[in-house]
Amino acid sequence: QVQLVESGGGLAQPGESLKLSCVVSGGTVSIYDMGWYRQAPGKQRDLVAMITSGDQANLANSVKGRFTISRDNAKKTVYLEMNNLKPEDTAVYYCYAEVATVVGGIANPYQKYWGQGTQVTVAS
Numbered sequence: 001q002v003q004l005v006e007s008g009g010g011l012a013q014p015g016e017s018l019k020l021s022c023v024v025s026g027g028t029v030s031i032y033d034m035g036w037y038r039q040a041p042g043k044q045r046d047l048v049a050m051i052t053s054g055d056q057a058n059l060a061n062s063v064k065g066r067f068t069i070s071r072d073n074a075k076k077t078v079y080l081e082m083n084n085l086k087p088e089d090t091a092v093y094y095c096y097a098e099v100a101t102v103v104g105g106i107a108n109p110y111q112k113y114w115g116q117g118t119q120v121t122v123a124s
Contacts, residue, residue, distance in 0.1 A: 002026035002099050002113045009093060009118030016122075017083045022095030022115050024076040032098040032110055034071055034078040038091035038120075045094065049080060063089075085122045092117040 008020040024031060035050030049059045049069035057069050068081040078095055094117045100110040 002028060002097075002101060004095055004097060004113055004115035006093070006095050006115040006118040009120045011121045011123065012085050013124050014086055014122055016085055017081070018085065018120060019082065020080040020093055020095070020118060020120075022078045022097075024097050024099065024113070027101050027103065028076065028099050029102050029107065030100040030110070031073070031076060032100070034097045035069065035095070036078070036080045037094045037096065038089075039094070039117075040088075040091040043091075048093070051078065082120070085120075087122050090120060090122050092119050 003025050004022055006020060006022045008018060010018060012018050032053050033050055036048045037045045038048050039045040047060060048063055049057065049067055051057045051069045051071050059067055066084045071078045095115040096112055098110045098112050101108045
Protein backbone atom coordinates (compact mmCIF):
# COMPACT_ATOMS: atom_id res chain seq x y z
CA GLN A 1 0.00 0.00 0.00
CA VAL A 2 1.43 3.33 -1.06
CA GLN A 3 1.72 5.99 1.62
CA LEU A 4 3.03 9.54 1.55
CA VAL A 5 4.27 11.06 4.79
CA GLU A 6 5.00 14.77 5.02
CA SER A 7 7.14 16.64 7.52
CA GLY A 8 8.62 20.07 8.06
CA GLY A 9 5.59 22.28 8.50
CA GLY A 10 5.17 24.69 11.37
CA LEU A 11 5.16 28.33 12.35
CA ALA A 12 7.43 30.89 10.71
CA GLN A 13 7.69 34.65 10.77
CA PRO A 14 7.46 36.64 7.54
CA GLY A 15 10.74 36.48 5.68
CA GLU A 16 11.80 33.21 7.28
CA SER A 17 12.23 29.81 5.62
CA LEU A 18 10.79 26.33 5.99
CA LYS A 19 11.52 23.11 4.14
CA LEU A 20 8.88 20.45 3.61
CA SER A 21 9.66 16.82 2.88
CA CYS A 22 7.42 14.04 1.61
CA VAL A 23 8.50 10.40 1.58
CA VAL A 24 6.76 7.74 -0.52
CA SER A 25 6.63 4.22 0.90
CA GLY A 26 4.96 0.97 -0.08
CA GLY A 27 5.03 -1.27 -3.11
CA THR A 28 6.04 1.32 -5.64
CA VAL A 29 7.39 0.40 -9.04
CA SER A 30 7.80 3.80 -10.59
CA ILE A 31 7.19 7.34 -9.42
CA TYR A 32 6.36 9.87 -12.06
CA ASP A 33 5.36 13.45 -11.25
CA MET A 34 5.56 14.64 -7.66
CA GLY A 35 4.51 17.93 -6.21
CA TRP A 36 2.77 20.08 -3.67
CA TYR A 37 -0.66 21.67 -3.39
CA ARG A 38 -1.86 23.99 -0.67
CA GLN A 39 -5.25 24.90 0.70
CA ALA A 40 -5.96 27.97 2.79
CA PRO A 41 -9.12 28.16 4.93
CA GLY A 42 -12.18 28.74 2.78
CA LYS A 43 -10.23 28.41 -0.45
CA GLN A 44 -9.72 25.71 -3.04
CA ARG A 45 -6.67 23.51 -3.17
CA ASP A 46 -4.13 25.01 -5.56
CA LEU A 47 -1.01 23.61 -7.16
CA VAL A 48 2.14 25.18 -5.74
CA ALA A 49 4.88 23.24 -7.48
CA MET A 50 5.49 20.04 -9.37
CA ILE A 51 8.51 18.16 -10.66
CA THR A 52 8.67 15.43 -13.27
CA SER A 53 10.71 12.25 -13.08
CA GLY A 54 13.14 14.02 -15.37
CA ASP A 55 13.55 16.88 -12.87
CA GLN A 56 11.60 19.42 -14.86
CA ALA A 57 10.01 21.76 -12.35
CA ASN A 58 7.06 24.12 -12.56
CA LEU A 59 6.01 26.57 -9.88
CA ALA A 60 2.97 28.76 -9.38
CA ASN A 61 3.58 32.41 -10.20
CA SER A 62 2.87 33.38 -6.61
CA VAL A 63 5.89 31.42 -5.33
CA LYS A 64 8.39 31.78 -8.18
CA GLY A 65 11.67 33.17 -6.95
CA ARG A 66 10.88 32.14 -3.36
CA PHE A 67 10.12 28.40 -3.42
CA THR A 68 12.19 25.57 -4.87
CA ILE A 69 11.01 22.04 -5.52
CA SER A 70 13.40 19.10 -5.78
CA ARG A 71 13.33 15.33 -5.50
CA ASP A 72 15.62 12.48 -4.52
CA ASN A 73 14.52 9.43 -6.48
CA ALA A 74 16.70 7.04 -4.47
CA LYS A 75 14.97 8.20 -1.29
CA LYS A 76 11.54 8.47 -2.97
CA THR A 77 11.31 11.94 -1.50
CA VAL A 78 10.13 15.30 -2.77
CA TYR A 79 11.09 18.56 -1.09
CA LEU A 80 9.67 22.06 -1.06
CA GLU A 81 12.07 24.72 0.13
CA MET A 82 10.18 27.87 1.01
CA ASN A 83 12.10 31.11 1.44
CA ASN A 84 10.96 34.65 2.19
CA LEU A 85 7.67 33.35 3.50
CA LYS A 86 4.65 35.64 3.48
CA PRO A 87 1.44 35.53 5.52
CA GLU A 88 -0.44 34.58 2.35
CA ASP A 89 1.59 31.36 2.22
CA THR A 90 -0.33 30.17 5.27
CA ALA A 91 -2.14 26.97 4.34
CA VAL A 92 -2.19 23.23 4.69
CA TYR A 93 0.33 21.82 2.25
CA TYR A 94 -0.33 18.46 0.61
CA CYS A 95 2.21 16.47 -1.33
CA TYR A 96 1.28 14.09 -4.09
CA ALA A 97 2.99 11.48 -6.22
CA GLU A 98 1.91 9.65 -9.34
CA VAL A 99 2.87 6.07 -8.65
CA ALA A 100 2.70 2.82 -10.58
CA THR A 101 2.51 -0.34 -8.48
CA VAL A 102 2.58 -4.11 -8.84
CA VAL A 103 0.09 -6.03 -6.70
CA GLY A 104 -0.06 -9.80 -6.75
CA GLY A 105 2.15 -9.86 -9.80
CA ILE A 106 -0.18 -7.54 -11.71
CA ALA A 107 1.11 -4.19 -12.86
CA ASN A 108 -1.28 -1.34 -12.17
CA PRO A 109 -1.32 1.92 -14.11
CA TYR A 110 -0.07 4.94 -12.26
CA GLN A 111 -2.43 6.83 -10.02
CA LYS A 112 -2.20 9.87 -7.81
CA TYR A 113 -1.57 9.43 -4.11
CA TRP A 114 -1.76 12.14 -1.46
CA GLY A 115 -0.10 12.93 1.82
CA GLN A 116 -2.09 13.77 4.93
CA GLY A 117 -1.21 17.45 4.84
CA THR A 118 1.06 19.61 6.97
CA GLN A 119 0.19 23.05 8.34
CA VAL A 120 2.35 26.02 7.47
CA THR A 121 1.56 29.23 9.33
CA VAL A 122 3.34 32.49 8.59
CA ALA A 123 2.71 35.17 11.18
CA SER A 124 4.66 37.74 13.15
